[in-house]
Amino acid sequence: MNSRFLILIVALIAVLAAFGSFYVVNEYEQVIITQFGEPIGDPITTPGLKFKIPFVQKVNRFEKRFLEWDGDPNQLPTKDKRFIWVDTYARWRITDPLLYFQRLRDERGAQTRLDDILDGETRNAIASYDVVEVVRSTNREAQLADGEGEVQLERIEAGRNDIRLEILRNAQSRTGDLGIEILDIQFKRINYVEEVQAKVYERMIAERRRIADRFRSEGQGEASRIGGERERELLRIQSGAYKTAQEIKGRADAEATRIYADAYDRSPQAREFYGFLKTMESYPATVDAGSQLILSTDSEFYKYIKSSR
Amino acid sequence: MTDPRHYGDGPQGPEIRIPKPNVPLIRNLLVILLVLVVGFTAVYQVEPEEVALVLRFGKFVRVAEPGLNFKLPLGVETVQKVSVQRQWKEEFGFRTLRAGVRTQYSTREYSGEANMLTGDLNAASVEWVVQYRVVDPYKFLFKVRLPQETFRSMSEAIMRAVVGDRTVNEVLTVGRAEVANEVQVELQQLCDQYDIGIAVDQVVLQDVNPPDPVKPSFNEVNEAQQEREKLINQAQSEYNRVIPRALGEAQQTIQEAEGYALRRINEARGDSSRFVALFEEYRKAPDVTRTRIYLETMAQVLPNVQGKVLVDSDLQSVLPLLNLGRPAAAEGGQR
Numbered sequence: 001m002n003s004r005f006l007i008l009i010v011a012l013i014a015v016l017a018a019f020g021s022f023y024v025v026n027e028y029e030q031v032i033i034t035q036f037g038e039p040i041g042d043p044i045t046t047p048g049l050k051f052k053i054p055f056v057q058k059v060n061r062f063e064k065r066f067l068e069w070d071g072d073p074n075q076l077p078t079k080d081k082r083f084i085w086v087d088t089y090a091r092w093r094i095t096d097p098l099l100y101f102q103r104l105r106d107e108r109g110a111q112t113r114l115d116d117i118l119d120g121e122t123r124n125a126i127a128s129y130d131v132v133e134v135v136r137s138t139n140r141e142a143q144l145a146d147g148e149g150e151v152q153l154e155r156i157e158a159g160r161n162d163i164r165l166e167i168l169r170n171a172q173s174r175t176g177d178l179g180i181e182i183l184d185i186q187f188k189r190i191n192y193v194e195e196v197q198a199k200v201y202e203r204m205i206a207e208r209r210r211i212a213d214r215f216r217s218e219g220q221g222e223a224s225r226i227g228g229e230r231e232r233e234l235l236r237i238q239s240g241a242y243k244t245a246q247e248i249k250g251r252a253d254a255e256a257t258r259i260y261a262d263a264y265d266r267s268p269q270a271r272e273f274y275g276f277l278k279t280m281e282s283y284p285a286t287v288d289a290g291s292q293l294i295l296s297t298d299s300e301f302y303k304y305i306k307s308s309r
Numbered sequence: 310m311t312d313p314r315h316y317g318d319g320p321q322g323p324e325i326r327i328p329k330p331n332v333p334l335i336r337n338l339l340v341i342l343l344v345l346v347v348g349f350t351a352v353y354q355v356e357p358e359e360v361a362l363v364l365r366f367g368k369f370v371r372v373a374e375p376g377l378n379f380k381l382p383l384g385v386e387t388v389q390k391v392s393v394q395r396q397w398k399e400e401f402g403f404r405t406l407r408a409g410v411r412t413q414y415s416t417r418e419y420s421g422e423a424n425m426l427t428g429d430l431n432a433a434s435v436e437w438v439v440q441y442r443v444v445d446p447y448k449f450l451f452k453v454r455l456p457q458e459t460f461r462s463m464s465e466a467i468m469r470a471v472v473g474d475r476t477v478n479e480v481l482t483v484g485r486a487e488v489a490n491e492v493q494v495e496l497q498q499l500c501d502q503y504d505i506g507i508a509v510d511q512v513v514l515q516d517v518n519p520p521d522p523v524k525p526s527f528n529e530v531n532e533a534q535q536e537r538e539k540l541i542n543q544a545q546s547e548y549n550r551v552i553p554r555a556l557g558e559a560q561q562t563i564q565e566a567e568g569y570a571l572r573r574i575n576e577a578r579g580d581s582s583r584f585v586a587l588f589e590e591y592r593k594a595p596d597v598t599r600t601r602i603y604l605e606t607m608a609q610v611l612p613n614v615q616g617k618v619l620v621d622s623d624l625q626s627v628l629p630l631l632n633l634g635r636p637a638a639a640e641g642g643q644r
Contacts, residue, residue, distance in 0.1 A: 219537030226544035241559030245566030252570030256577035263581030292616035
């Protein structure tokens with residue numbers, strides 16, 4: 001019984017030792033073996049089943065993947081003395097696990113150090129540029145909408161991307177001895193702080209009002225133009241018609257006069273006869289019931305009233 | 310899984326209740342259990358939209374396609390499944406609460422995602438959706454930690470960069486499609502740079518609005534635009550009401566003038582023809598014709614005249630006898 005118990009214990013220890021000398025490195029991991037806290041050998045960066053001395057050596061696992069760093073949203077002053085909320089994120093990875101292990105120990109240490117570096121560099125960069133430089137990327141021309149008029153977009157010198165790269169470069173130069181590499185930093189969110197926001201809204205409202213006024217004035221102007229055109233057209237048409245009508249009538253009158261003249265003016269006798277005829281024709285109309293006539297028996301009509309001869 | 314049960318049964322069996330006879334039974338049970346465990350850990354199923362990455366002691370060895378698959382049991386090989394056929398969707402500025410015929414959305418808590426600055430330093434609230442697929446499951450799992458969260462951050466950063474390069478009006482109206490396209494292109498570039506194994510299928514802009522306090526003045530612009538159209542249309546319709554009528558009236562005036570001209574000339578021709586005809590005959594016997602015309606006219610005129618006084622040509626003074634009108638007569642009588 002006693003010897004069996006001993007065997008059992010030995011077997012148990014053997015099993016534990018066997019398990020303790022194997023370890024698995026995952027696809028996304030790299031490992032440093034430490035012996036009583038002291039790193040032993042090169043970092044293991046390939047995945048698979050690995051061996052070590054049981055009990056004595058310890059496995060320290062580190063990520064091989066790109067890791068996240070999320071900046072604390074922060075109020076930062078810009079060069080033009082405006083406060084904006086800036087929220088950044090960055091990607092980084094452990095390039096030298098040994099150095100990383102020595103300098104930062106673990107991810108918490110790394111995050112704290114990254115906070116210092118990236119927040120600091122972001123603050124420096126934001127403070128040395130105007131707000132528009134952080135917002136815009138290029139000097140592209142704005143596409144204009146109807147009635148907006150010309151929009152003056154401020155020209156930028158650097159732009160969002162350059163500022164971002166500047167932060168990245170500066171941060172990278174400070175992480176070389178930490179065993180990490182920063183791959184990218186991006187401005188996730190940028191916004192005005194609340195006090196500024198109210199001012200911005202006021203400005204936007206004023207700008208919209210200006211556009212609205214422009215639309216209204218354009219409408220009135222255009223309507224007046226059409227009204228004027230209408231009046232001009234009306235007068236042109238009416239006077240044109242009058243002119244044409246008068247010309248036609250004039251030509252007709254002239255023609256009629258010519259025809260009359262041709263007929264009546266052919267000889268002195270004709271002229272005299274026309275005068276006689278017209279006078280005769282006018283009597284019935286001009287001598288009516290109200291007229292009083294004193295007629296002499298000398299007149300041709302009554303000359304036979306005294307005698308037939 | 311296997312070990313606790315094994316030991317759990319073991320000590321209880323031999324020590325307390327049952328002595329030797331049942332040892333083979335326990336052994337058989339253990340063997341069956343072992344076979345079952347090995348069997349269960351060696352078989353796995355991959356759904357149609359998935360692929361499985363097989364890891365042997367943590368090391369990637371192969372990709373398994375949909376269907377029933379086998380692996381080395383007892384934790385030697387493990388499997389991670391990724392949906393590569395499915396289209397994933399990330400929503401920004403809102404969340405779909407319940408999808409359906411009448412989908413419900415929630416936007417309140419997510420305004421922080423949607424609020425951004427435009428290139429003219431105005432503010433806008435942009436809600437959007439990114440649809441994407443995992444095209445490289447290996448990269449998706451092993452290149453980037455928290456790939457989905459990373460992807461969301463990337464998407465927000467790119468959207469703000471693109472919107473930040475445009476005026477608020479472009480983002481709200483004319484530039485919407487362009488914004489979506491550019492975000493898609495740049496987001497894909499960033500995905501490639503990060504080696505995240507994601508392909509961006511589509512970026513769709515949802516509600517894009519000015520900030521709430523500014524909304525009324527944006528509406529005012531729309532109203533003013535409508536008003537402009539209205540004024541112009543009214544003026545145009547007044548024009549159309551007046552001018553064609555004036556054109557018609559002008560035609561009328563001209564036609565009437567032409568009618569007058571025709572009449573005038575015809576009358577002149579008629580009159581002159583008549584005169585000429587008459588004159589031809591008059592020339593043949595002027596005296597008698599003259600007398601005839603005179604007498605005919607007188608015969609026509611004189612009967613109508615009521616006040617006729619006939620005076621002898623020999624009478625020297627006719628006035629004393631005349632009673633020219635009553636007032637004259639009354640005056641004469643008094644005298």
